[in-house]
Amino acid sequence: MGKAIPKIGFVSLGCPKALVDSERIITALRSQGYEVASDYASADAVVVNTCGFLNSARAESLDAIGEAIAENGRVIVTGCMGHDESAIRAAHPKVLAVTGPQAYEAVIAAVHDVAPAPHDPFIDLVPPQGVRLTPRHYAYLKISEGCNNSCSFCIIPQLRGRLQSRDAGDVLLEAERLVNAGVKELLVISQDTSAYGLDLKYRSSDWRGKPVDARFIDLCKGLGQLDAWVRLHYVYPYPHVDDVLPLMAEGQVLPYLDIPFQHAAPNVLKAMRRPAAGEKSLERIKRWREICPDLAIRSTFIVGFPGESEEDFGALLDWLDEARLTRVGCFQYEDVAGAAANDLPDQVAQEIKAERHRRLMEHQRLISAAVLDERVGRTVEVIVDEVDDEGAIGRSSWDAPEVDGCVYLNGETDVVPGDILTVKIEQADEYDVWGRRQGEKVTS
Ligand code: SF4
Numbered sequence: 001m002g003k004a005i006p007k008i009g010f011v012s013l014g015c016p017k018a019l020v021d022s023e024r025i026i027t028a029l030r031s032q033g034y035e036v037a038s039d040y041a042s043a044d045a046v047v048v049n050t051c052g053f054l055n056s057a058r059a060e061s062l063d064a065i066g067e068a069i070a071e072n073g074r075v076i077v078t079g080c081m082g083h084d085e086s087a088i089r090a091a092h093p094k095v096l097a098v099t100g101p102q103a104y105e106a107v108i109a110a111v112h113d114v115a116p117a118p119h120d121p122f123i124d125l126v127p128p129q130g131v132r133l134t135p136r137h138y139a140y141l142k143i144s145e146g147c148n149n150s151c152s153f154c155i156i157p158q159l160r161g162r163l164q165s166r167d168a169g170d171v172l173l174e175a176e177r178l179v180n181a182g183v184k185e186l187l188v189i190s191q192d193t194s195a196y197g198l199d200l201k202y203r204s205s206d207w208r209g210k211p212v213d214a215r216f217i218d219l220c221k222g223l224g225q226l227d228a229w230v231r232l233h234y235v236y237p238y239p240h241v242d243d244v245l246p247l248m249a250e251g252q253v254l255p256y257l258d259i260p261f262q263h264a265a266p267n268v269l270k271a272m273r274r275p276a277a278g279e280k281s282l283e284r285i286k287r288w289r290e291i292c293p294d295l296a297i298r299s300t301f302i303v304g305f306p307g308e309s310e311e312d313f314g315a316l317l318d319w320l321d322e323a324r325l326t327r328v329g330c331f332q333y334e335d336v337a338g339a340a341a342n343d344l345p346d347q348v349a350q351e352i353k354a355e356r357h358r359r360l361m362e363h364q365r366l367i368s369a370a371v372l373d374e375r376v377g378r379t380v381e382v383i384v385d386e387v388d389d390e391g392a393i394g395r396s397s398w399d400a401p402e403v404d405g406c407v408y409l410n411g412e413t414d415v416v417p418g419d420i421l422t423v424k425i426e427q428a429d430e431y432d433v434w435g436r437r438q439g440e441k442v443t444s
Contacts, residue, residue, distance in 0.1 A: 006035070007034070007044055008034050008035070011064050016233075018050075018101075019140060023132055028104060030131055034111070041071075044115035046075050048064050048078070049079040050077060050079035050082060052081030053080060058087070062092070075092075078107045079100075082098050082100040083100050097113070101159050102145055135385070138184065139183045140187045140189050142166075142190060143193065144163055144166060144191070144193075144195075145190075146191065148199070149195075149275045151272055152271065153302065162199070164199060167203070168205055168222065172207040172208075178228075179227060184418050187231050187400065190233075194216055197214035224253050229397070230254060231254045232254075234260065237276050238275075241257075242284070242291075245292045245295070249292040255296060256397055256400070257295065258298045261299045261301065262301055265316060271305065271341075272302075273340075296326040296398035298326060298400065300330065301331070302330075303330060303332055303360055306344035307344060317359070317363050324370075325371075327403070330361055375425045375433060381421070383396075384417050384418065406433075407432070409423065409434075415441065
């Protein structure tokens with residue numbers, strides 16, 4: 001009888017970028033003959049991919065490691081928090097190995113030590129598109145690692161290093177394989193999508209027998225040729241981003257931009273050392289909407305950053321009134337171990353942070369409600385995410401998975417996840433909309 005196939009469990013915490021890292025580790029292990037365990041009990045070892053950004057995320061990571069040790073006992077830790085091995089070992093001395101973010105080879109070596117690989121070079125267990133942890137109809141496409149910026153509240157460049165872009169041909173080939181495997185929506189992610197290719201000096205590589213430059217706009221054009229929705233995350237408002245708006249207006253790329261503005265008051269942006277802080281973002285948004293009126297913009301903001309005065313906060317609320325963003329997330333500033341902002345003067349009291357958070361969310365709630373209300377009566381395409389006895393839940397071009405709202409389709413039970421439908425919007429609140437299907441499916 002052959003040796004039993006070792007099974008590895010995965011716990012993936014944190015952002016979509018960490019999810020992509022987990023997918024890469026799993027793809028590598030599957031290619032070596034490992035299986036993925038669906039529960040702690042059947043796993044020969046458990047890999048916990050941690051998030052170490054905010055202190056609250058670190059606490060969640062430590063809890064997850066503790067649970068894996070209690071339930072299984074053989075635990076390997078990787079991801080952003082792996083950077084701080086001493087904190088992990090202090091809390092959980094029984095952890096078998098700790099590796100940092102993107103340390104794929106080190107994680108795999110640690111797995112080999114705990115559960116040796118079943119050697120069978122004749123079996124290729126991995127489908128060409130790799131292994132994905134997201135539902136079958138959408139996939140995250142990571143175009144670069146690391147970041148060349150130095151935002152004062154962030155330690156990602158310390159954790160993940162400087163920008164390292166992938167060749168455009170490599171990204172487009174992965175995207176093409178995903179679409180051929182049934183993916184209907186590609187979510188482009190990185191730390192700074194608008195900086196794509198800078199480190200490669202925009203060098204050319206081959207795709208479909210032709211050269212393609214590692215340049216933001218060329219990558220978008222290539223992705224736009226594939227038969228899938230293309231959604232851009234983590235873009236900064238640099239002038240060259242203007243070039244992608246015509247592609248959105250033509251329907252090659254979704255009319256959606258996820259831009260982490262973080263603030264609007266110039267002195268706060270300066271203290272945050274944000275990329276594109278000097279750009280006139282409201283003018284840019286106005287111009288974008290002239291080119292592509294249907295554009296949805298999602299953003300996140302930090303309130304209570306050191307030195308943020310009541311006047312600065314007021315300027316942010318005024319900016320939100322002008323910008324009329326579709327979706328907004330807001331965080332209260334928190335110190336991150338190792339970040340430059342920790343040493344800034346004029347830290348804001350906790351109760352003021354909490355109050356500003358509440359005020360911003362209430363302020364934006366009314367704006368989002370008005371913006372979504374303007375969609376009532378319109379007919380849009382909707383991709384189905386879930387179906388149950390009562391109906392389906394999907395998303396339009398305005399909604400990224402996990403972070404934005406939904407389109408509810410009551411009574412729509414005759415569809416499956418990944419179907420794309422034409423839907424008339426009948427009702428909206430400040431977050432979600434409700435609609436009714438019109439005609440046949442667009443694709444299934
Ligand atoms: S752009 Fe700023 S916040 Fe984003 S990863 Fe880079 S340094 Fe961090």
